Structure formats: structure tokens, C-alpha cells
Amino acid sequence: MIWVPLLLVAFVVAGVGCVRVCRASLAAARPHGTAEGTDVGETDAEGTGELTVCEAAYLAGGPFRVTDLTLVSMHRARRLLLAHTGWATVVDATAAGDELERAVLGAIGPGGQSPIPAVRPVVAAADSVRLLAEGLVARGLAVSEEARREMAAGVRTVRAGFLLTLVLGTVAVLLVPGDERAPVIAGFAMPLVGAGLCLLIGGIEVYPYTRWASPAGQRLLSGLSSADPRTDPLTALATRGPSVLEPELRAALRP
Known part of the structure; x- marks a missing residue:
């Protein structure tokens, strides 16, 4: 024995x-639990129902998805140029932006140009992304x-x-x-x-050890996953990733 x-x-x-x-x-x-003063059913102006576009991006893909969303949003607003070679160039640094956009400009630096692979981890670790995550965790939507x-x-x-x-x-x-x-x-x-x-x-x-959304967050995301990239490109990017973008932007955001 x-x-x-x-x-x-x-x-x-x-x-x-x-x-x-x-x-x-x-x-x-x-x-x-639910953070004080936060209404989980609140609707924002960007058409994502109970989640903002940035919140949906975090729940679907974490901090790097939020970074990609901010980069593409600034590119479409002509405040940033994302080249297919993988470089980001500041076009307009004077326009007032939110904390995420300021984090992007800070990551690019005073030279006004930087490789996107160098920008993404800096923005993903920014305080604005951390506060976004903490808010979602407090509302029971994120892990x-x-x-x-x-x-x-x-x-x-x-x-x-x-x-x-x-x-x-x-x-x-x-x-x-x-x-x-x-x-x-x-x-x-x-x-x-x-x-x-x-x-x-x-x-x-x-799998792969980075599940961001809780069951409640996944239920909210399920209502956004069918967004049409032609009519709502930012929501589609937030929920499904860079694969929904045009080839030039996909090449720019390639890790």
C-alpha cells in the first residue's frame, strides 16, 4: 500500500x-455594491444605454481597449493622426479634452510624436483609467x-x-x-x-486570465455587442476591438 x-x-x-x-x-x-450617487441605469449622451463608451471598452477589453478607443476617437476628431506605420502624431493639442485624452497627449510627450506601442501602456496605467475601473468595480460591473x-x-x-x-x-x-x-x-x-x-x-x-466584466457587466455588454461599425464605430470598437476598424487603423493599433 x-x-x-x-x-x-x-x-x-x-x-x-x-x-x-x-x-x-x-x-x-x-x-x-453601488457607488454613492451612481445610477447604474443612467443613460449617457453617447448612445450606449447604461454604459458610457469608455466603460464598455473597459469591460470588454480592459485598460488597453480604453486606450485604443481614446486614440481612435482623437484620430476621428482630427486631434491626432494614427499612421499605419504605428506612430501617433499630435495634430491639435489645444482642444479641450477629458482626462483620458490628456493622458494620451502626456504619453506622446512634448515632441508631438511617439510610437503607439509606447503610448498604450502609459495611458493604460494612467489615473483616469484606474478611476474608471474603480467606479465600475464599485457598481458591481467589473471584476x-x-x-x-x-x-x-x-x-x-x-x-x-x-x-x-x-x-x-x-x-x-x-x-x-x-x-x-x-x-x-x-x-x-x-x-x-x-x-x-x-x-x-x-x-x-x-481565459486568458483577464476577465474584466462581472456577470452584471457582461449582461450590459451583450446589448452593445451588435453595434454596427458603419453607424456607431466607437461602440463597435469598444465592444469588439480593433478588428472592426478600417485596415489603416488596424495596422496602426497592431501590438
Whole structure:
């Protein structure tokens, strides 16, 4: 019965990972409450119903989607030129803009020109994007950064447990005579199946470990995902990403 201690180790490791993923998944789905003075059903002037275009962009693609939306919005307003070569050039720095647009101009710098791959991470980390995210988390529409980290860590733990169980099961099978291997295989099959199911759940929840919208936020996004790029290009970009843009802009925003 030398394989029994190995089986117990496999159960403990797989169990810890599964519990961690389940707790993180429940925490991510739990609303964080509603910020004071915020009406979740409020309609903004940009035609996105219960979400602003920037909020929809964050829920659909996170800070980098918000950055792309701001860049394209400024490009269409002729305050910025996005070249297909991947460079952003300031056309009009005098027009009053919101905090996101000022973050873009600050990221480009006083020279008035910068590679877009250098601009995107700076804007994505700006205070304006962080405040946008915090507001969505407070309204229960976005998953907090802490919850995403916990989910990703849980998935890594389950993956390690799955691989360890596989190794321990193989060792245990080799340690026992051939006619005694059936119960060994059956025993190790249980933690393997459990860890595999948790990996599947974790993959659905966080693939690729950056699920931004909570279930409530996903329901709001579902009403915007059919936006026509020809009539509402910014909403289409916010919800579906740069793939809906014309080829020149797609090339400009290519990572």
C-alpha cells in the first residue's frame, strides 16, 4: 500500500487548488455594491444605454481597449493622426479634452510624436483609467484586480496539482504489481478529474486570465455587442476591438 500516501498528497494538492479557484470565481461574481450617487441605469449622451463608451471598452477589453478607443476617437476628431506605420502624431493639442485624452497627449510627450506601442501602456496605467475601473468595480460591473489575480493564481495552483497528480499516479502504478494496478488507477482518477474540471472552470472564467466584466457587466455588454461599425464605430470598437476598424487603423493599433 505504498501508493496510498502518494494518493493522499495528490488529493490534498488538487483539493487546495480547486477550493482556491471556486472561491475566486464566487468572489469575482459577487457584486461589490453601488457607488454613492451612481445610477447604474443612467443613460449617457453617447448612445450606449447604461454604459458610457469608455466603460464598455473597459469591460470588454480592459485598460488597453480604453486606450485604443481614446486614440481612435482623437484620430476621428482630427486631434491626432494614427499612421499605419504605428506612430501617433499630435495634430491639435489645444482642444479641450477629458482626462483620458490628456493622458494620451502626456504619453506622446512634448515632441508631438511617439510610437503607439509606447503610448498604450502609459495611458493604460494612467489615473483616469484606474478611476474608471474603480467606479465600475464599485457598481458591481467589473471584476477587481485582486479577484483577477486570485483567480489566475488559483488556476496555476490547479494546473500544478493536476501535473503533480499525474506524476504521482504514474509512479504509484509502477510501484505495484500488475494485478493490483486497477484500484491505484481508480484512486488517482478522482483527483485528476476534479483538477481537470476546475481547470475547465478556471479557463472559462478568466481565459486568458483577464476577465474584466462581472456577470452584471457582461449582461450590459451583450446589448452593445451588435453595434454596427458603419453607424456607431466607437461602440463597435469598444465592444469588439480593433478588428472592426478600417485596415489603416488596424495596422496602426497592431501590438
